[in-house]
Amino acid sequence: MQIDNRKLLHWCIGLLCVVFQYSFNMVSSCFILDMANDFGIGHGAAGLILSISLLCHGVLQIPAGSLIMKVGVRRFLVASFFFFAVISFSVVNSSSIIVFLISRLLLGTFVSGFFVSYTTITRQTMPIHIFGALLIFSETVIMVSEIFFNYSLVSFHILSWKNIMFGYGVSALIMAVVSFYGLKGDQFKASKPNNLQLPILRFLKTMGKDKELVGRSLLGGSLFLLMPIIYGLWWPAFLSIGRNISLGEAILQTQWMAVGIVIGNIYVSSLEPKKQNSNGLFILTNVVSIPLLFLMVLFPNQPLWSLDLMMLFLGFCCSVGMVAFTIVVSRDYPNELAIGFINGIMYFLMPFIQLWISIVMDSNFKISFFHAPMFDIQMGLLVCPLMQLITLFISCYLIYQVKKEKMFI
Numbered sequence: 267m268q269i270d271n272r273k274l275l276h277w278c279i280g281l282l283c284v285v286f287q288y289s290f291n292m293v294s295s296c297f298i299l300d301m302a303n304d305f306g307i308g309h310g311a312a313g314l315i316l317s318i319s320l321l322c323h324g325v326l327q328i329p330a331g332s333l334i335m336k337v338g339v340r341r342f343l344v345a346s347f348f349f350f351a352v353i354s355f356s357v358v359n360s361s362s363i364i365v366f367l368i369s370r371l372l373l374g375t376f377v378s379g380f381f382v383s384y385t386t387i388t389r390q391t392m393p394i395h396i397f398g399a400l401l402i403f404s405e406t407v408i409m410v411s412e413i414f415f416n417y418s419l420v421s422f423h424i425l426s427w428k429n430i431m432f433g434y435g436v437s438a439l440i441m442a443v444v445s446f447y448g449l450k451g452d453q454f455k456a457s458k459p460n461n462l463q464l465p466i467l468r469f470l471k472t473m474g475k476d477k478e479l480v481g482r483s484l485l486g487g488s489l490f491l492l493m494p495i496i497y498g499l500w501w502p503a504f505l506s507i508g509r510n511i512s513l514g515e516a517i518l519q520t521q522w523m524a525v526g527i528v529i530g531n532i533y534v535s536s537l538e539p540k541k542q543n544s545n546g547l548f549i550l551t552n553v554v555s556i557p558l559l560f561l562m563v564l565f566p567n568q569p570l571w572s573l574d575l576m577m578l579f580l581g582f583c584c585s586v587g588m589v590a591f592t593i594v595v596s597r598d599y600p601n602e603l604a605i606g607f608i609n610g611i612m613y614f615l616m617p618f619i620q621l622w623i624s625i626v627m628d629s630n631f632k633i634s635f636f637h638a639p640m641f642d643i644q645m646g647l648l649v650c651p652l653m654q655l656i657t658l659f660i661s662c663y664l665i666y667q668v669k670k671e672k673m674f675i
Contacts, residue, residue: 273391277449280387281404283343286441287380288408289320290373290434291413292498296517297420297427304427305363307406310624310646311598313499315367317620319374324614328470330379331606339383340449347442354435358428385591385605387449397544398592399535405588406531407526409581420514469599473607478545479593480611481664485548486590488611488657489555493584494616495623495650496521496559504643508566511666522574526581534585543592545665552658555583559651563644587612615657622649 294316302312334342357369388400473479505516556581591608626647
């Protein structure tokens, strides 16, 4: 397959969609303090409300993939961006926490299919042998964009949730127009592959029995959750309170994790496909990331160079999570459903973990976020490495079962 300018344009539009989705999920760290103060709610409740969009991602991955197959990528993206903009403009004019909660749920719904859309466009326009490399490259672009975006917000002192949401509304309208005029072609219309004659539930049941697919999805999710929950939600606020610095300084300090993700992506991309897709790489990075996160949470006042180095290595480990999606190349499942299945497992872990973080944080103290004791926050964040450890054991068991079955074939 040759890559011409038109195909490259299509792929770039898909990339912009996934950058938009990840940016929306990870910008919460910039306004969680302002939101909690504005609505007068506790820190655990604030985190739970902001992470509700992650629940939409986990639940709606398969429905979103199915809808894309029925209506086509172009119509799906145009409608999603348009309704996202409408909800964004509506929520900034409201002061009700109930309206914000419902809006957050709807916004998460409308962006839930953007990654599936990106992978669909990638497989339709790019050679299959570079599919994995392009997924890793997309994460690199996402993190570089996040670094630039966060620096811009801090530099211009734009840490108000209403201003940020209004900006996302404007961006969504622009993307709706770009998707409408840029994604023209029969490959972006509704398609009905032959294997879709079978019920979707049967495919889900088949994928659910694929132990290696489920195991790799859990391992990828264990690493991937560090991005939206640690980097994208809690770490800047935690550093701000733990080291007694401004939120802006804490946001800039957190970018070391983003730098680590970029470096990790470059390294993983340079590996041979066999090493890149090995289960051992997933297991090793999980094993390394768990003690790192424990040390970061328990000792936030350690020397700054040490904390920065740990964030760098944690980001490096986190970058491996994206490789979980490359397994679809070796499977005969519909792309939209397979990607949605893996993404659903990965994203479903996040709101579940955030729920436990909120329960632990709010279990003993019912006070303002700004005056939350360090012990309370630390205990909440320790849920992350503990859940990673549990997920690691479950994943290794599933993958071991696959190897055991192959030995007797």
